[in-house]
Amino acid sequence: MVILLNGEDHVLSNDSTAADLVIQLGLADKRVAMEVNLEIIPRSRYGDQPLKDGDKVEIVHAIGGGSSDCY
Helix, strand or coil: CEEEECCEEEECCCCCEHHHHHHHCCCCCCCEEEEECCEEECHHHHHHCECCCCCEEEEEEEECCCEEEEC
16 A cells, blocks of 8 residues: 655555554654644554555654654
């Protein structure tokens, strides 16, 4: 499947969750915030949040002294 990740196409396996995406991106140990189709997803729900073909996902992570950056 293909999702739109921070404005760019990103290929994932069909049964991926938000947690799978974070792991794939190497962000599992980072402080990140995720939005799927304009809904903020709490980190506690990443494993239960399925991703579907065409989903629009935005991920930002904190860097340095509390500033943030898009993945």
